[in-house]
Amino acid sequence: MPSQTETLRLYTALQLHTADWSGKLLLGLGLNETGRTLALASLAAGAASLFLEPDAKQLREANREGCLTFAVTTLDEALRALKNEIRQGRGITIGLAGEPAQWLHEMVERGVLPYAIAMSQPPSKEETASLQTLQQWGSLPLPTATSQLDSLSLHIEEDAAATLQDRRTRDGELRNHVPQELPQQLQERWFDTAPTLFPRSLSRAHWISQSVNLPRFEESSS
Incomplete structure (x- = not known):
C-alpha cells in the first residue's frame, strides 16, 4: 500500500x-x-x-x-x-x-x-x-519528483490514534494547523479525502512547519 x-x-x-x-x-x-x-x-x-x-x-x-x-x-x-x-x-x-x-x-x-x-x-x-x-x-x-517542495520550510509527520473515532477527532484538530507556506484549501482537501483513501488507517500524515512543534494530542480515554 x-x-x-x-x-x-x-x-x-x-x-x-x-x-x-x-x-x-x-x-x-x-x-x-x-x-x-x-x-x-x-x-x-x-x-x-x-x-x-x-x-x-x-x-x-x-x-x-x-x-x-x-x-x-x-x-x-x-x-x-x-x-x-x-x-x-x-x-x-x-x-x-x-x-x-x-x-x-x-x-x-x-x-x-x-x-x-x-x-x-x-x-x-x-x-x-x-x-x-x-x-x-x-x-x-508533470514530473513526479517533488523537488519544488524542498524550498519550503516544511516536513511531514504522521500522527497516530488509538481508534477510528479518535482519528476523526485528531483530524479535526490537525486540519486547523495550516502551515503559512501552504494554501488553506490544500490542507482542507487533504483531510477531506485522506480518510477515504486510507479508510482503515489510524495514522494521518500532515505537513508541519519546521519551526513549529505542535502539542501532542492526549490519547482518547476510550
Missing part, C-alpha cells in the same frame, strides 16, 4: 502545480510503486486520471490497494468513463491494460489531449514519439 507520507507529498506537488484539477485529464505511465502513489494523490487532488500499464500483476496490485477506481482493456471504455467524470468535475483513476505505445498512438490518432502527463518509468522509443506529439499539442510534462 502506498504510504500516506509519499501520497501527501505527491498530492501537494500536484496542488502547487495546478490549484484546481477538477475536470482535467491526467495521463500516467506505469503503476509501479510511484505510479500507484500518484494514482492516490491524483484522486485526492480531484483529477480524472488514466494510467497505462502493460503488466497485469501491477494492475491487480493497484486495484487491491484501492489506487484505481477500476481497470479496463480498451481505450473506448476508458474514455467513456473519463468523459462523464470530467464533465461532472469528479476525481477518478482508471487503469488501462495493454501496451502503452499502442494506446498512446491511438490517443494521438483520435486527438485525445491530456492536460498533463506524468511518467513513473522511462518511456520506450515508440512511447516517446507519441508523448512528444501530445506535448507539442499542449500537454504539460
